[in-house]
Amino acid sequence: MKQRPWLFLLPALLLVSLSAFIPLITVINYSQLTILPGTEPYFAGLENFVAILEDEAFQGALGRQILFSFLVLITEIPLGLGLAICMPKEGPWVGVCLVLLGIPLLIPWNVVGIIWRVFTRSDIGVLPAFFDWFGYSYSISSSTFDAWWTVLVMDIWHWTPLVVLICYAGIQAIPKEYYMAAKIDRASPWKTFRYVTLPNLRGVLIIAVLLRLMDSFKIYAEPFVLTGGGPGSSTTFLSTYTSRMAIGGFEMGRGAATSLIYFFIVILFSFVIYIVMLNLGQGAGGDQ
Amino acid sequence: MGIRVENLHKSFGTEKVLDGINLEIPDRSFFSVVAPTGAGKTTLLRILAGIEPADAGTVYYDGQDMTDVAVQTRSVGMVYQKFINYPSLTVRENLASPLQVSDQNHSQEEIERRVQETAEMLQIDHILDNLPEEVSGGEAQRTAISRALIKEPDYLFMDEPLANLDYKLREGLRSDFERLFSEQDTTVVYATPQAGDALAMSTHIGFLHDGNIIQAAPRDEMYFRPRHLPVAEFLGEPPMNVLPATFNEDNTGRYFELDDGTHLEAGSLSALSPGTEYLLGFRPQDMTLTENGAGTTIHPELSFVETVGSTSTLHMHFQGKEIYALNEDPVHRKTGSAIPFALDPEKFYVYDSESGDLVAAGEQIPSFSQQHSPFDG
Amino acid sequence: MAEVEVRDIRHVYDPGTPDETVAVDRVNMTLEDGSANALLGPSGCGKTTLLQIISGLLTPTEGSILIDGEDVTELPPADRDIAQVFQFPVIYDSMDVYGNLAFPLRNGGVPEAEIEERIHRIADLLELGDLLHSNPSNLGPELNQLVALGRGIIRADTSAILFDEPMTDVEPSRKLTIRRRVKEAQQEFNITALYVTHDQHEALTFAEKVAIMRDGTLVQYDTGENLYQNPVNTFIGHFIGSPGMNLLACDLTRQDGAPLAQIGPHSIAVSDAVHSEIDPDWTDCQIGIRPSSVVVQKANPGESTDDYLPATVTQVEMVGGFQIITAYLDETEVAVKARVAHDYAIEEGASIGLRFPPDDIQFFHQEQAIRAS
Structure with missing residues (x-):
């Protein structure tokens, strides 16, 4: 009788172990091996990890990844929060805004890449034509700068709506009494934001930041379709590097080791940000 | 058909909520468990009803060990602080629902008769065809209580059912409960942080303090002979x-x-x-x-x-x-x-x-x- | 503080639609400068709507709100200088208690030295002195509610404070202390206050005058004593008092030309003063008497019980520090509640005598109180 709940959980547990746990163990196993086509795999110990950490291509991809995620976070979070605050809180326009915000989120990732690929094509693209008008020669395939900001803008276009939706839901959940009290206390709009909106959104913002951090670290399909990681390796991020290593280079052992390193970096960053944000602005002192 | 509890323990993490509770709840009594908010009343009630397992200890209904008896097969009813009714069903359908889903096959006539009887007893027969959202808070809570009562359970557990009600309604329901349950065969266990509620309605009171029932006795004895200072205060x-x-x-x-x-x-x-x-x-x-x-x-x-x-x-x-x-x-x-x-x-x-x-x-x-x-x- | 006048306020929700409801109907009342007032009524009586109209969250369909004679009906809440204490404590939890209390003053550019002095005065009064540098999220709802109150009264230019069922989150055993501190602050600072609640005990202990609303109208706005002693109708009689007034339907008979209330076989004399106001041909009459005024006598066969009506006890409850006896008058279906001391020995089923002192009897015709002119 008492065991019955476990029976209901069994299918889910099986699924999770098949889809996550077993692959993880496999990857850990692979990462210790040298696997070359045509030969038996043999044990390599930490060799793969050392080689990857010393690989300049990896270091470059990691550096670009951190810069990219940083830029994404410092743009999308404030922008998303700002838009959420500006959104109407009731009436017919709420629905309109939510639908508009939902559109980018509904498009599959590679399709987003293709849309932007079309935008940026040198022959028929909107962007080159537009910049040409101002006398700026835009080229995603030759200018690192153009490739970078295009990937950034694409990500911002694609994912800011998610931040808006999360923040909007958070703002709607703040009791209106807080705002009434702030008005009665003569708080300026900035102080109202600082002492009412922001503290009440702390939990929601932690979720938004973590989601965006992890997602931006995993970015793959869009830049792959848009720039193919170029020009050169200027828009090659960790995921692109990993898949090239594993699938393109047929080096499964190295690929597995890269994945693990990648996995730990994401966890480490998420954990640090989570702890920092949890303690931010919590409690004591105020502004005396 | 009383309830006996032996050496009940329950902890949440490192926090000991119930620390060796021994208790005897007499048959057909209206027994109030009184304690300040957060003292573990709700946990005790849930363990007694069988909704939550205890870490250690035994609950007996009428002398029978209930540890391995699932809630569904016990003759219990439960009323919560929030009035929980099915929002899309009328009051009549809400009342009938426990009988319709039960294992015993009740005939349609019997269900109708019992709905009518219970509704009259709790004075909600005039709103039987309304939806829960169309009735007042007091009526909604009386509907929830009727749903618990219609099964004619041997044991009824109530967790602060009057807490969210208007003052005047509370006053009326306190009086109704006292009258109603003195005529019923049900053993009622009622958790409340309000000394007033317990004193107005109960036949017996138990005082929960630091994870223990430090005194349990008939109401007047609790009031006139509080054996420990926390009870007196x-x-x-x-x-x-x-x-x-x-x-x-x-x-x-x-x-x-x-x-x-x-x-x-x-x-x-x-x-x-x-x-x-x-x-x-x-x-x-x-x-x-x-x-x-x-x-x-x-x-x-x-x-x-x-x-x-x-x-x-x-x-x-x-x-x-x-x-x-x-x-x-x-x-x-x-x-x-x-x-x-x-x-x-x-x-x-x-x-x-x-x-x-x-x-x-x-x-x-x-x-x-x-x-x-x-x-x- | 200031005087707040509610003039002919009427508010209709969804006007012109099938859902049209009149929430507040022609309410007039004046909250005198420095007075403690309460707005009491069952849920759905319109008290929350009226509160929102006074604070400025709602603009009334008709009528006006005046603060010290100035019409503020169209002003937003911020410009009315009306503070509010809400159902649950509204606290800025990224600041400590001191920061919370200082917030309205800093926003108004008050010098820090003055802020500090003012905070210490208020913290002393509310007994928050030791907690000034605590994080409010560790203090629990009772103390937070006091902090919220402190923020309301810290500004010298607050015109009034509205309390919206502020005891909702307060632990029952702490209510007595919190109520006292709130009341002491009100008296000390001469606060014009309006306290909205469904709990008559809170209303009557806090306020000098209590307004009772029912179905959107103001039924009686009066002192607690008058509401208790001289209710204008049976609704107030029943609503005020715990339990409410006994309302006993009666027939009128004449004895020596004077009307006499008749309940079944029992005749009850009405006070001499109201006699002249009663038309003996009236029907739909009730007499009202407070449970605390009913005199109980344990039946004693040897003694004469001339003045006492025989009755049988059916229920004994402990309410508010007293025992409340419910007894049916013999040979009738009429139940009377009577109050006796907490240690008065009485059992269900006992035969007792009840006496209604004529001066304590109220007379109602068609639910309206009949008074001596």
């Missing part, structure tokens, strides 16, 4: 006043000496040893506003009067403490003035200053046979 409206006092006897008589040297007559209170400090309790109702009453007259300083209708609650400073007096007539006196109150020693409660156990009680307090059940404190 909680079960009363307003709460009992408590002052530290040293008992002494000399050629002037037997008396309590307060911190500032004031002597209070000790009357016929027995079992006290001279030179010992006790905690002296007296109920706000037992303070008589007069210069010449029985016992010693004290003069506390009035800080605040609350008058409701014909009664006044006086908040006063005395011996560096806040004490209350309840007076049957309105009191019109100035804040800061000294008010004479006669303290009759025959209405005193004397507690041990260390353990907080009752040492002596005045002769004028209604008495009870000091028959201790093996299960309380």
Whole structure:
């Protein structure tokens, strides 16, 4: 009788172990091996990890990844929060805004890449034509700068709506009494934001930041379709590097080791940000 | 068909919520579990009902060990603080639902008859065809209670069911419950942080303190013989006043000496040893506003009067403490003035200053046979 | 503080639609400068709507709100200088208690030295002195509610404070202390206050005058004593008092030309003063008497019980520090509640005598109180 709940959980547990746990163990196993086509795999110990950490291509991809995620976070979070605050809180326009915000989120990732690929094509693209008008020669395939900001803008276009939706839901959940009290206390709009909106959104913002951090670290399909990681390796991020290593280079052992390193970096960053944000602005002192 | 509980333990993480509870709930009693918010009443109720497992200990219904009996097969009903009704069903359908889903096949006529009977008993028969959102809070809660009652459960558990209701409705329902359950065969266990609710409705009261039921007894015995200080201080409206006092006897008589040297007559209170400090309790109702009453007259300083209708609650400073007096007539006196109150020693409660156990009680307090059940404190 | 006048306020929700409801109907009342007032009524009586109109969250369909004679009906809440204490404590939890109390003053550019002095005065009064540098999220709802109150009264130019069922989150056993501190602050600072609640005990202990609303209208706005002693109708009689007034339907008979209330076989004399106001041909009459005024006598066969009506006890409850007896008058279906001391020995099923002192009897015709002119 008492065991019955476990029976209901069994299918889910099986699924999770098949889809996550077993692959993880496999990857850990692979990462210790040298696997070359045509030969038996043999044990390599930490060799793969050392080689990857010393690989300049990896270091470059990691550096670009951190810069990219940083830029994404410092743009999308404030922008998303700002838009959420500006959104109407009731009436017919709420629905309109939510639908508009939902559109980018509904498009599959590679399709987003293709849309932007079309935008940026040198022959028929909107962007080159537009910049040409101002006398700026835009080229995603030759200018690192153009490739970078295009990937950034694409990500911002694609994912800011998610931040808006999360923040909007958070703002709607703040009791209106807080705002009434702030008005009665003569708080300026900035102080109202600082002492009412922001503290009440702390939990929601932690979720938004973590989601965006992890997602931006995993970015793959869009830049792959848009720039193919170029020009050169200027828009090659960790995921692109990993898949090239594993699938393109047929080096499964190295690929597995890269994945693990990648996995730990994401966890480490998420954990640090989570702890920092949890303690931010919590409690004591105020502004005396 | 009472409930017996042996050595019940429950912890959440490192926090011990229930720490070895022993309790006997008599058959067909209305038993209130009283404690401040967060003391573990809800947990105890859930374990008794079988919704939550205990870490250790046994619950018996009518002598039968219920540990391995699932809630679905027990004859229990539960009412929560929030009125939980099916929003899309009418009150009539809400009432019928427990009978329709039960294993026993009730005939349509029987369901209709019982819905009608239960609705009439709780006076909601005029709203049977309304949806829950169309009825008032009190009616919604009575609907929820009817749903629990219609199964005619042997045991009914209620977790602060009156907490979210309007004052006047509460007052009405308190009275209804008292009347209703005295006619039913159901054993009711009722959790509340309100001393008033427990005193108004219960036949029996158990007081939960630090994970233990420190006293459980018939209502009047709980009220007139609170055996431990926390019970005395909680079960009363307003709460009992408590002052530290040293008992002494000399050629002037037997008396309590307060911190500032004031002597209070000790009357016929027995079992006290001279030179010992006790905690002296007296109920706000037992303070008589007069210069010449029985016992010693004290003069506390009035800080605040609350008058409701014909009664006044006086908040006063005395011996560096806040004490209350309840007076049957309105009191019109100035804040800061000294008010004479006669303290009759025959209405005193004397507690041990260390353990907080009752040492002596005045002769004028209604008495009870000091028959201790093996299960309380 | 200031005087707040509610003038002919009427508010209709969804006007012109099938859902049209009149929430507040022609309410007039004046909250005198420095007075403690309460707005009491069952849920759905319109008290919350009226509160929102006074605070400025709602603009009334008709009528006006005046603060010290100035019409503020169209002003937003911020410009009315009306503070509010809400059902649950509204606290800025990224600041400590001191920061919370200082917030309204800093926003108004008050010098820090003055802020500090003012905070200490208020903290002393509310007994928050030791907690000034605590984080409010560790303090629990009772103390937070006091902090919220402190923020309301800290500004010298607050015109009034509205309390919206502020005891909702307060632990029952702590209510007595919190009520006292709130009341002491009101008296000390001469605060014009309006306290909205469904709990008559809170209303009557806090306020000098209590307004009772029912179905959107103001039924009686009066002192607690008058509401208790002289209710204008049976609704107030029942609503005020715990339990409410006994309302006993009666027939009128004549004795020596004077009307006499008749309940079944029992005749009850009405006070001499109201006699002249009663038309003996009236029907739909009730007499009302407070449970605290009913005199109970345990039946004693040897004694004469001339003045006492025989009755049988059916229920004994402990309510508010007293015992409430419910007893049916013999040979009738009429139940009477009577109050006796907490240690009065009485059992269900006992035969007792009840006496209604004529001066304590109210007379109602068609639910309206009949008074001596």
